[in-house]
Amino acid sequence: KQEVTQIPAALSVPEGENLVLNCSFTDSAIYNLQWFRQDPGKGLTSLLLIQSSQREQTSGRLNASLDKSSGRSTLYIAASQPGDSATYLCAVRVGQAGTALIFGKGTTLSVSS
């Protein structure tokens, strides 16, 4: 059974720091991996999606990498800002068309000014 783990569970950093969030999964046979952001009391916003054939994706200050063979993904946030404070969720899609995502429990990030 696929399991997704995110470490650390919580992270506090001062504004301006570059940081890395980690995601690991137990079964390397994934179709894609998605990173989401969730603000308190809100829904999930998709940040980046990496297909299984890709190694990384970039959007602005965000860069996500994927190493299927080792079952790992990282989300790199450059020059963090207080507005980046949120919970970041990693999820993998493992099945055929239509099957759902399996989520990690998230990393809660707090960026202080």
Add this chain to the structure above:
Amino acid sequence: NAGVTQTPKFRVLKTGQSMTLLCAQDMNHEYMYWYRQDPGMGLRLIHYSVGEGTTAKGEVPDGYNVSRLKKQNFLLGLESAAPSQTSVYFCASSSGGGGSYEQYFGPGTRLTVT
């Protein structure tokens, strides 16, 4: 383009009452999903649909039923609510058949069962 919308946003039920949560998407997506999010448990799939008129069970389907009569709508029903169904419910949709299957989420419904 509203994306994925959910109604209601909040609801309080008494044990044994029934209700239906509505999810609507305007992106012409084939696939739709219902998840629940609980503290310490993460998001878990309840039911999903790969097209109009089709539904399938997810990881935690007991106590819920679903229907997909129209492509743009996916309904989640609780026939006899229990306190264990207190949760935040999220609907999502994605393209299929050659698309990226990137999932887009609604804002959620906060349900409390007393």
